[in-house]
Amino acid sequence: MHIRAWLPLYALNYREFYMKKLFYSVCIALCAITMAGCQPHQENLRFDLVPAVLQLKVGDVEMLELSVSTSATVVWTSSDESVATVAAGVVNATGIGVATITAAIGKSKASAVVYVSGSAGQTLSLNRYQATLNKGEQFQFVCKNTYGTELVWTSADPEIATVDNTGLVTAVKAGVTKVTVSSGMEQLSANVAVSHKWGEYKLVWSEEFEGTSLDLNTWNIEVNGYGGGNQEAQYYTDRNENLRVEDGNLVIQLRKEPYNGKEYTSGRIQTRGKKSFTYGKMEARIMFPSGKGSWPAFWMLGQNGSWPACGEIDIIEHVGSRPEFSSFALHTQQKNGSNGLNWHSGYTADKSMENEYHVYGIEWLEEESDGCDQIKFMVDDEVYATSTENLTYINQNAYWPFNQPHYFIINLAVGGTMGGSIDDSMFQHDVIMKVDWVRVWQREEID
Helix, strand or coil, X not given: CCHHHHHHHHHXXXXXXXXXXXXHHHHHHHHHHHHHHHCCCHHHCCCCEECCEEEEECCCXXXXXXXXXXCCCCEEEECCCCCEEEECCEEEECCCEEEEEEEEECCEEEEEEEEEECCCCCCEEECCCEEEECCCCEEECCEEEXXXXXXXXXXXXXXXXXXXXXXXXXXXXXXXXXXXEECCCCEEEEEEEECCCECCCEEEEEECCCCXXXXXXXXXXXXXXXXXXXXXXXXXXXXXXXXXXXXXXXXXXXXXXXXXXXXXXXXXEECXXXXXXXXXXXXXXXXXXXXCCEEEEEEEEECCCCCCCCCEEEEEEECCCCCCEEEEEEECCCCCCCCCCCEEEEEECCCCCECCEEEEEEEEEEEEECCEEEEEEEECCEEEEEEECCHHHCCXXXXXXXXXXXXXXXXXXXXXHHHCCCCHHHHHCCEEEEEEEEEEEECCECC
């Protein structure tokens, strides 16, 4: 092609290209302006949260989403983080109640309501589930009511504590009762303990072991080779060689001798059906023998029912294999020596506890701690261990049968599950347990 002919064509193509480019640029700009006009300003963004209502149980996690798509920063808040927390739209149910979850983009906001019930579906919760008051005092229970239903308050025993229709409790007299709040579909209960006021302890019974024989109006003498159900090695007899009263002491002597299929004899006495007590201070002045395998004890069993449901209070037990140690224990239907769950503790002296007198006892207290019973274990008037009734199972016999009469048992065993292996060299001297006295103090309640 000749150059003179080519130039005009080139110029024509360039002008066409330029015009097309300008046209497309204008179109793009117009589209951008149009689209910008279609987008709402961030401060005026209108949106909702989806879903608008959440019904959760404690521990549940749920996602809230915006009804529009945006790259703007979203600020999430909860009106009550004890009920529900939120982060990036993820709601975590933390407690029973109602909370409002809010999402904010600039000045624009949207909300969702979260109703949280308990893990088992409950919709009520109390500010307290236990209150301890003195007579005449008041306490205000507050019930968080997720769905705002009408509530009804009642007291199981208005003679101990009353409650009005707002949950205000008034203490009337000493004891323990339950206050219940009900929505008609669900109810919750709380324990209310009204404290006792006690006078001084007074001696109500004692056995001083005076004279020359055991008082059979008070004591029963056991005769058997049962071994207490603990694989003990002795046979209990009523012979003077094993059981006697002399020099102001009960004397129980453990002897190595064949007797009715056993290799050892000893003594055991108890007051079942003759003397039993509920609450008070129970003590005995005792001298333990020495000798590996010996197992003396001063303890109580419930007057009603069979073991372990009747309850067992081991005021003191000693084993000759640990001369400096003495143990305390409680046995119940749910927690006893057979299942290995029984409560137990002990006292370790600086020297042997054997062949010298010590005073062993308990202080058995009614509704002493938040309406729960307590038993304190003492050696020489010092408290070394305390067991308290479990508030969760208050007044449930299987867990705490220690609110009914118990009788005394005194015995000297050998071997068995606690006494352990027996060293017969101990019989080179007399193996004797002495009890100087047994005493019971109780106190009267002051109005």
